[in-house]
Amino acid sequence: LPRGEGDRLREDILAATEALLLETADESAVAMRAIADAVGVTPPSIYMHFADKDELILAVCARQFEKLDAYAANSLRGARDPLERLRRRGRAYIAFGVEHPAHYRILFMSKQRISWSDFDDDTMPGKRSFLQLVDDVQACIDAGRFRPVDAFVAATGIWAIVHGVTSLRIAMPGFPLVGEEVLTDFILDLVGRGMAP
Amino acid sequence: LPRGEGDRLREDILAATEALLLETADESAVAMRAIADAVGVTPPSIYMHFADKDELILAVCARQFEKLDAYAANSLRGARDPLERLRRRGRAYIAFGVEHPAHYRILFMSKQRISWSDFDDDTMPGKRSFLQLVDDVQACIDAGRFRPVDAFVAATGIWAIVHGVTSLRIAMPGFPLVGEEVLTDFILDLVGRGMAP
DNA sequence: TGTACATCAGTGAACGCGCGTTCACTGATGTAC
DNA sequence: TGTACATCAGTGAACGCGCGTTCACTGATGTAC
16 A cells, blocks of 8 residues: 555546446446446445545546547547538547447436536536537538538537437447448538538 | 225326326335335335336326327327428427426336337337328328438437437436427427428 | 654545335135025 | 125235345465564
8 A cells, every 4th residue: 555556546446437437328327336346446435535435426527528628629620611620520420429339428417417517617528529520510510611600509509419429329329220330420411401501 | 905996006006106207307216115004004015016116117107208299299289290300309308308307218218227128029118100201201202301211210210310419408407508498499409401302 | 964753645445325126914805605 | 686706916025137236355475573
């Protein structure tokens, strides 16, 4: 138990929770005992680093939001055409959700686990992503690729559309009989056409 | 305890479960004890009519699907233009979800509560609705209102889009800062434009 | 340099709770003689 | 018509389980003299 390594356990706990959440795709299936086991530690030691389970899950969520941001940013590398940026953002969003279903559930499909007021306006991790989306939509309008509409409304709508595909994939893996690529392509194409001047 | 009224309790249980589900908007928050209390009966008596909790919830779901079908069908009364039918169907779907968030969650947002194979192909309650949606899309194509695309793919996409708005409303009631009407209008308008020839 | 002490991350065991479910029962209802 | 019996929907109490969390503790680590 070397003195300075107190934070390493904290990191281990976060990582283990993240991994378990990714495996089971269900928050309530991830027990504190299971997390402790995965880290190789007894349950009470988690409470040295997190006040309760909610705080732990929330911390994992904040991290996951950052990953989503990074995931999206990375997908944009080299894309300068605003419409192309929008398409890539959409694909990245869907891919992220499909690859991290449990995290996505907690972030966007769970029942009030995150009360959005827990974050102040600027820290709220998803907000940066959303504002970038608004910017891209506005860029499309300025470039004459989109009709001149309210960029905020349009961005919200586009977000809802992409979220629809993502959450359907997650919640009903077998049902949408249309292939993932086909559905994504259709949706992105539809948005492009529907927003055209 | 008159002999012939055995089925009345069954109905009462279904109704109470439905009501509790609607109130709490969370399946795991609805306990068998709570259901029994609401009916005015002891918990074990539920097991006279349903093998276990899953069967009870599933029965409520099947009912709810029927209501969704009826809700949609009712919204179409008198609408003969295929595009108008599609719009009404979309609005009905969103309204149904917003009004019955817990049921909607279980039907379309829960984790495999319903394994779709529990229903054979023709009984599956949502399927009828979906096939009607496919028909309406095909009608739009035939009437020259939509581009000639694969109606099944388009219907799936449109469903995903409407589902996106609905589930976002349910899961993140505060967040989409855009008013419900505005968002719905935007989405339906976008679909209409995007599908236009 | 050596010893006594304070610190505090992590331990082991348990608490209390709510859950789905089971089981032996009861007592009103319908039936057979 | 009256009595003894079978039926069976619903009861009351409890079981076993897993959960989040608490609490008194331990023992290696760093520190003071």
